[in-house]
Amino acid sequence: MNIDLVIGxxxxxxxxxxxxxxxxxxELVTExxxxxxxxxxxxxxxxxxxxxxxxxxxxxYFYSLFFSIISGVILSGIFAFLVLNLMTNQIAxxxxxxxxxxxxxxxxxxxxxxxxxxxxxxYYFIVISFLLVLMVSYFLSKTKSGLIVxxxxxxxxxxxALGYNVIKTRYxxxxxxGVMSSLAGFYISICYAPMWQExxxxxxxxxxxxxxxxxxxKPWRLLVGAYIFGGVAIMQMNLQxxxxxxxxxxxxxxxxxxxxxxxxxISSNKLRLKLSAPASLNIPFEKNQ
Amino acid sequence: MVYLINIxxxxxxxxxxxxxxxxxxxxxxxxxxxxIFLLLDLSPIESFKIFFISPISNxxxxxxxxxxxxxxxxxxxxxxxxxxxxxxxxxxxxxxxxGAIFGGGIGLLFNDSTSIFLLPLMILFGAIGGAFWATIxxxxxxxxxxxxxxxxxxxxxVALFILDYFVVGPWKDPAGYGLPKSMPFPDAGRLPVLFDGxxxxxxxxxxxxxxxxxxxxxxxxxxxxxxxxxxxxSKASQYAGFKYKNLIFYTFLISGACAGLAGLFEVSGxxxxxxxxxxxxxxxxxxxxxxxxxxxxxxxxxxSLLIALTYLGAEDAQLFxxxxxxxxxxxxxxxxxxxxxxxxxxxxxxxxx
Numbered sequence: 315m316n317i318d319l320v321i322g323x324x325x326x327x328x329x330x331x332x333x334x335x336x337x338x339x340x341e342l343v344t345e346x347x348x349x350x351x352x353x354x355x356x357x358x359x360x361x362x363x364x365x366x367x368x369x370x371x372x373x374x375y376f377y378s379l380f381f382s383i384i385s386g387v388i389l390s391g392i393f394a395f396l397v398l399n400l401m402t403n404q405i406a407x408x409x410x411x412x413x414x415x416x417x418x419x420x421x422x423x424x425x426x427x428x429x430x431x432x433x434x435x436x437y438y439f440i441v442i443s444f445l446l447v448l449m450v451s452y453f454l455s456k457t458k459s460g461l462i463v464x465x466x467x468x469x470x471x472x473x474x475a476l477g478y479n480v481i482k483t484r485y486x487x488x489x490x491x492g493v494m495s496s497l498a499g500f501y502i503s504i505c506y507a508p509m510w511q512e513x514x515x516x517x518x519x520x521x522x523x524x525x526x527x528x529x530x531x532k533p534w535r536l537l538v539g540a541y542i543f544g545g546v547a548i549m550q551m552n553l554q555x556x557x558x559x560x561x562x563x564x565x566x567x568x569x570x571x572x573x574x575x576x577x578x579x580i581s582s583n584k585l586r587l588k589l590s591a592p593a594s595l596n597i598p599f600e601k602n603q
Numbered sequence: 604m605v606y607l608i609n610i611x612x613x614x615x616x617x618x619x620x621x622x623x624x625x626x627x628x629x630x631x632x633x634x635x636x637x638x639i640f641l642l643l644d645l646s647p648i649e650s651f652k653i654f655f656i657s658p659i660s661n662x663x664x665x666x667x668x669x670x671x672x673x674x675x676x677x678x679x680x681x682x683x684x685x686x687x688x689x690x691x692x693x694x695x696x697x698x699x700x701x702g703a704i705f706g707g708g709i710g711l712l713f714n715d716s717t718s719i720f721l722l723p724l725m726i727l728f729g730a731i732g733g734a735f736w737a738t739i740x741x742x743x744x745x746x747x748x749x750x751x752x753x754x755x756x757x758x759x760x761v762a763l764f765i766l767d768y769f770v771v772g773p774w775k776d777p778a779g780y781g782l783p784k785s786m787p788f789p790d791a792g793r794l795p796v797l798f799d800g801x802x803x804x805x806x807x808x809x810x811x812x813x814x815x816x817x818x819x820x821x822x823x824x825x826x827x828x829x830x831x832x833x834x835x836x837s838k839a840s841q842y843a844g845f846k847y848k849n850l851i852f853y854t855f856l857i858s859g860a861c862a863g864l865a866g867l868f869e870v871s872g873x874x875x876x877x878x879x880x881x882x883x884x885x886x887x888x889x890x891x892x893x894x895x896x897x898x899x900x901x902x903x904x905x906x907s908l909l910i911a912l913t914y915l916g917a918e919d920a921q922l923f924x925x926x927x928x929x930x931x932x933x934x935x936x937x938x939x940x941x942x943x944x945x946x947x948x949x950x951x952x953x954x955x956x
Binding site for chain 1: 754
C-alpha cells in the first residue's frame, strides 16, 4: 500500500466527516441542556441553500456564511419558542422542522440548482470543527455556564429552584445547535460539493443525531465516532476500487447500516446509556406546575 | 396600563378545543401561506384558488384527491397505533418501499398470470414486506433498547437503495430502453379502478375498512385500552401487568403492514410497475396526517384529504404559477408547527388581565 493512497484516503475522510462533527457537536450541546432537536436535517438543508443562494447573488463568502448562520438562528429560534414556551412535543416539533426545511430549501433553491460556483477551501472548516470540539468540551466541563447547561439538562426543576433560568439556557443551546447545523449545511453546499441539489444532505443530519448517542454525550467521543464513521463510509469507495464485486447500491447503504449497528452496540448496555444521557432529555419544562 | 398574561394549567379537559385546534392550525397555515405567496410576488387570492380550489373542481380532480389521500390515510392509520403508544416509527417511507418490493416482486414473478388470486397474493406480500421491514426496528428496540426513531429512519435509506438495486439490476425491463424501471405488472396484478377513465382505485375501500377496524380496536377492545394506558404512562401499563414490549412489537407490525399495503397499492394501482420514485414522501407526510387527525381514525381520514389537497395544489402551482412543487411540503411543515402550537391552548388556560 503506498503512502499517497493512505494520504488520499485520510484527506477524503477529513473532508467528508466535518459536517457530521459540526452538526453533531451542536446537537450534543442542545441535548446536554435537555432538549432533543430532531430538525437537524431541515436546518442543514436550509443553511446549505441560503449560503448557496447568497453566494450566487453576491459572490461574497462572508455574506454567504452570515446568512446561512442567520437561517439557523431563525429556524432554531422558532423551534425553541415552540418547545420551550409552548411546551410542544419535542419529537413532533423536530419532525415538523425537518419537513418544513426540506420543503423550504427545495422551494428556494429550485432556480439555483445547477448554477456553478467556486467552492471554498474546506480545510478552514476542518480546523474550526476540531477547535469547536475542544471549546465545547472545555465549556461543558470547566466553565460555570457549562455546568449550568448540564444542571438544566439533568434536572430542570432543581436548576430552576437554584435560580437558574432554564428557558433562557435552553434558548441558547438550541440556537447554538441550530447555528452549527446550518454551518454544516453551508460547508456541504459551499465547500464539500460545491453545488446545490434538492435533499443534498442525504440523511447526514440524522447520522449526526445517532453520533450523539454513540458518543454517550461526550464531545471527544463524538469526534472519534464521527471519524470512525467517516472511515467506514469512505471504505465503500475503496472496496469498490480494490474490485470487490457488489452492486453499487450495497456500498451506498453501508453508512446507514453502520449507524444502526453502532446504535445497537451502544444502546444494548441499558444502564450505561441511562447514566450518560441527560436525565431531563425530551421532557418539557413546565414552570407553572 | 400593564397587561399580564396569565397561563394556568387547564383543570377541565376540553374536547371541543382538542378537535377544533386542527382547524385553527389549518387557518393559520393559510394565513401564513398568503405571506409566502406575497413574497413570491403572487396574488394570494388567485394563488389560493389555484392551490386549493381548482384542483378539485372536476371529477378527475376529485378522483386524484382520493388517489393521493388513500396511501396517506392507510399509512397514518397504521402510524396512529405507534404514536398512541408513544412509539415513534418514522420509517414508514421505507416500509412502504419494502411493501412495494415484496408485493411488486410477486407481480413480476408471475408476470404472465391471469389468475384472480394474483392480486390478493400481491396485497398479502405487500403487507408482509412492510411488516417485515418494521420488525427490524421493533426487535432492536425491544431486545437492544435501540432508539426506534433513528433505526427506522436509517432503514428507509436502505430500503430505497434496495429498490434502486432491483430496478436497475435484476428486475429491469429488457424492453425498457435501459430506463431504471421494471416491466409493467400483468393485468391480473393491477388494482381495479372504481370508475372507468379515472385513477381512483379500490384502495379507498381498504382505507375505510382500516379506519372502521381501528375505531373498534381503540374503543372496544382490550388491546386498544392497553395502548391508551401505555400512551399515557408506560410505567402505569407495566404496573398493570401489560407486556409493554409486546405492545411495541405489535404496534410496529401494524404500522409496517399498513405502510407496505399503501406501497403495494401505489405500484399496482396508479403506477403499474416498479421504478425509483414510487412515493412522493407519503411515508413522512403521513406522520403529519396522523397528528393532524388527532390519532383518531375518522380525523385521519379527514386530514388525509386535506393534506392530499396540498399535493394536488402544489402540482398545479408548479404548472400555473411556476413555483416549485416543494411548496406543498412547506405548507405541510407549517400546518404541523401550528397544530403543535395550538395544543398549548388545549393544555393551558390563557387569560389577559
